[in-house]
Amino acid sequence: MSTRVILVRHGQSTFNQQQRIQGRLDESVLTEAGRATARQVAPALTGIAFDAIYSSPLQRAKETAEIVQSCLSNPPKLQVADKLMEIDLPLWERLQKDEVKAQFAEQYRLWKERPHELRMPIPAAEGTREHFPVLSLYEQAKQFWQEVLPRHAGKTILVVAHNGINRALISTALGIPPSRYHSIQQSNCGINVLNFPESSSFPPVDGGDARGGGSVQMESMNLIDHLGDPLPKPRPGHQGPRLLLVRHGETEWNRQKKFQGQIDVPLNDNGRKQSAAAGEFLKDVPIDSAVSSPMLRPKETAEIILKYHPNVELELLTDLSEISHGLWEGKFEGEIEQAYPGLLKEWQEAPETVQMPEGENLAQVWERAIAAWESIVAKYSKQPKTVLVVAHDAINKAILCHVFGLGPEHFWNFKQGNGAVSVIDYPQGSDGYPVLQSMNITTHLGGGVLDRTAAGAL
Numbered sequence: 001m002s003t004r005v006i007l008v009r010h011g012q013s014t015f016n017q018q019q020r021i022q023g024r025l026d027e028s029v030l031t032e033a034g035r036a037t038a039r040q041v042a043p044a045l046t047g048i049a050f051d052a053i054y055s056s057p058l059q060r061a062k063e064t065a066e067i068v069q070s071c072l073s074n075p076p077k078l079q080v081a082d083k084l085m086e087i088d089l090p091l092w093e094r095l096q097k098d099e100v101k102a103q104f105a106e107q108y109r110l111w112k113e114r115p116h117e118l119r120m121p122i123p124a125a126e127g128t129r130e131h132f133p134v135l136s137l138y139e140q141a142k143q144f145w146q147e148v149l150p151r152h153a154g155k156t157i158l159v160v161a162h163n164g165i166n167r168a169l170i171s172t173a174l175g176i177p178p179s180r181y182h183s184i185q186q187s188n189c190g191i192n193v194l195n196f197p198e199s200s201s202f203p204p205v206d207g208g209d210a211r212g213g214g215s216v217q218m219e220s221m222n223l224i225d226h227l228g229d230p231l232p233k234p235r236p237g238h239q240g241p242r243l244l245l246v247r248h249g250e251t252e253w254n255r256q257k258k259f260q261g262q263i264d265v266p267l268n269d270n271g272r273k274q275s276a277a278a279g280e281f282l283k284d285v286p287i288d289s290a291v292s293s294p295m296l297r298p299k300e301t302a303e304i305i306l307k308y309h310p311n312v313e314l315e316l317l318t319d320l321s322e323i324s325h326g327l328w329e330g331k332f333e334g335e336i337e338q339a340y341p342g343l344l345k346e347w348q349e350a351p352e353t354v355q356m357p358e359g360e361n362l363a364q365v366w367e368r369a370i371a372a373w374e375s376i377v378a379k380y381s382k383q384p385k386t387v388l389v390v391a392h393d394a395i396n397k398a399i400l401c402h403v404f405g406l407g408p409e410h411f412w413n414f415k416q417g418n419g420a421v422s423v424i425d426y427p428q429g430s431d432g433y434p435v436l437q438s439m440n441i442t443t444h445l446g447g448g449v450l451d452r453t454a455a456g457a458l
Contacts, residue, residue, distance in 0.1 A: 001154040002217075006045065006449070007169060007192040008160045010056075010064040011038040016188065019097050023089040026058050037189040037227055038064045042071030044191060044226035044449050051155035052076050054148065056084035056162060064189070065160035083144035087137045087164035091120050116178035134168075134178050141168035149196060166192065173216040174413045176404045183404060185222050185437045187232050191449050193219040215412045219451055221439035226449075230281055231423050232437045234384070240429035241380035242437075244282065245399060246305070246390045248298040249274035250418040254454040258332055261325030261359065261458060266296045274419030274445055274453070275304035281421065281444035283308035288385040291376055293320035293392060301419070302390040312388075319372035322392035323458060326359025352408035362398075362408035369398040374430070381429035393458045396422070403434045417442045417453035 011034030015022040022028045030038065041064075050072070055065035057080045069075045092100050101108050111118045115134045122131045148157070161169070167184040170176070173194055176184070186192075195217040224232055234242060249271030253260040267275065278301070287309045292302040294316040306312050328336050336344050340357065347354045355361045373389075380387060391399075393416045400414040401407065403424060416422075421444075423437040442451045 001198055003149055003153055003196040003198070004156040005194040005196065006048065006050075006156065006158045007166055007194060008041060008064070008068070008158070009163055009166055009186045009188055009190050010061040010160060011035060011067075012188045013060040021089055021092040021095050021097065021100060022060075023087060023093045024058070024085055025093040027094075028058075028060050030060055030063050034060070034064070034188065035067060038067040039071060040226050040228075041068045041189055041191065044223075044443075045072065045158075046448065048156060048448075048450070049074075050076055050158045051152050052148075053078050053158045053160070054081045054084060055079070055160045056086065056165070057082060058086060058162070061086075061160050061162055065158075068158070068160065081144065081148070083140050083147065084159065084161040084165055085140070086162035087133050087168075088131065089120070089133055090122060090131075112182065114179065115181040134181050137164055137168045138172055138178050141165060141172045144169065145172065154198060170194070170218065170221070174218060174404075175406065175410060180404045180433065183433050183435050185232055185235075185435055187222055187224050187227075189227060190222040190224050190232070190438075191226070192221050192223070193449060193451075195219055215410075217415055218413060219415045219440060220442070220449065222437060223441060223443060223449055224438070225441065225443040230441075230444075231285065234425055234437075235427055235435065238384055238425060238427045239382060240426035240432075241377060241383060242386045243376065243424045243426075244285070244287070244386065244388045245396055245422040245424060246278060246298075246301065246388065247393060247396050247416045247418055247420050248293075248301040248390060249278075249304075250454050251297050254418060256332075257455075258330065259325045259328045259336070259458060261322055261329040261356075262295070263329045264296050267300050271297065271418060272300070272304065275301040277444045277446075278419045278421060279305040279308050281441075282388075286386055287312055287388050289313075289315070289380070290388040290390075291315045291317055291320070292390040293322065293395065294318055295321055295392070298390040298392060302388065305388060305390070317372045317375075319368040320389075320391045320395055323356070323362075323365045323394040324359040325356050325458065327357040328359065348412075350409070351411045362394075362411060365394055366398050366402075366408055369395045370402050373399050373402065377426055377430050377434075381426070381431070383429075399424075400436070400439065403436050415440050415451060417445075417451040419445055419453065420451065 013028040015028035120131045121128045163186045166186045249267045251265045252268045253265045292298045396416045421441040422439045425435045
């Protein structure tokens with residue numbers, strides 16, 4: 001049984017409002033808007049029983065946690081954990097972002113482009129020492145997981161902390177390198193869901209096991225629908241495209257847990273309802289262009305979503321087609337195990353090593369999926385347009401791994417539910433790193449913050 005972690009960022013603080021760097025400084029408190037959004041978190045968590053609640057000791061996070069706790073039924077005692085403190089940026093604290101850019105121009109450029117290399121000279125008893133804020137934060141995050149996860153095996157815990165430490169907690173759980181620190185968005189009172197399998201022994205030496213039998217799964221990231229906005233706003237200065245990555249709605253084979261791959265199975269009635277719900281969810285989002293796999297299930301999903309955007313033409317890209325499972329297609333897991341003993345287990349534990357009989361391997365899927373994705377990004381590189389992209393489980397997982405520079409060995413780290421929406425921004429176009437704004441949003445499908453869609457085969 002997995003250990004589930006619901007990870008929340010604190011509500012808006014006075015320093016957030018003033019665009020000041022707060023770091024570990026404990027002068028910043030929640031604004032009235034921050035308290036109001038904190039009160040909106042608990043209703044989104046209805047029906048989830050928590051074994052423990054942990055908070056950073058800094059008052060903006062602790063007050064958020066106390067508000068959420070007070071709105072839950074039968075909540076556990078709040079525990080304060082120093083390992084949830086925000087990133088330590090002592091030379092920049094209290095300064096507004098424009099002041100940091102002016103006074104520490106070279107450091108700030110490094111912070112934005114290569115955050116893992118940022119260092120700050122700090123006075124120490126033996127003289128000056130070099131402090132690496134991001135690397136230190138990642139080590140702190142690993143230590144939090146080491147200390148807390150064994151206490152709550154198979155349970156659900158709530159963690160309320162900060163933008164930076166939340167990024168580090170997600171990254172160390174999934175094996176995302178510190179160089180991609182800015183590729184994770186954390187909105188005030190945004191909700192993340194992480195699942196730590198019972199078979200995983202965290203933390204792995206490299207910060208993420210990434211094996212199917214023991215990999216940590218990000219079920220969803222930065223959900224904000226409970227706050228009244230479906231999607232996070234682009235970051236200031238955004239110049240490139242926003243891509244809305246959607247997985248097709250449910251098919252009968254998804255429901256039956258039968259491998260479909262490139263067999264052209266259509267949506268079932270529930271899949272059409274999911275697609276309509278995704279369309280309703282996105283109806284007020286301006287969509288400029290749309291791309292889909294040519295297969296029936298994503299194509300129909302895209303067409304249903306685009307009913308709210310009748311002037312958008314749908315482009316079909318063959319390279320977005322689902323992985324070819326070859327001779328596995330049309331079979332249940334038991335049939336596959338009988339015909340190919342041990343290969344299914346290898347697929348679940350080390351998917352990058354598997355060659356599907358008369359089908360594809362993940363390296364081939366990666367090559368074509370990423371080529372298709374990059375062609376879309378390049379087409380709209382310096383245009384702040386929104387592009388709908390509808391594809392499949394394996395394709396979407398490959399794209400999400402690509403966002404963080406991860407290879408096929410991380411295939412199982414990212415969940416993609418039927419009808420789920422993910423949001424990926426390219427603030428600098430194809431010249432810069434992408435930003436995952438939200439991932440696997442399924443709140444429009446009626447299951448709350450948890451993904452209740454079919455857990456069927458690909």
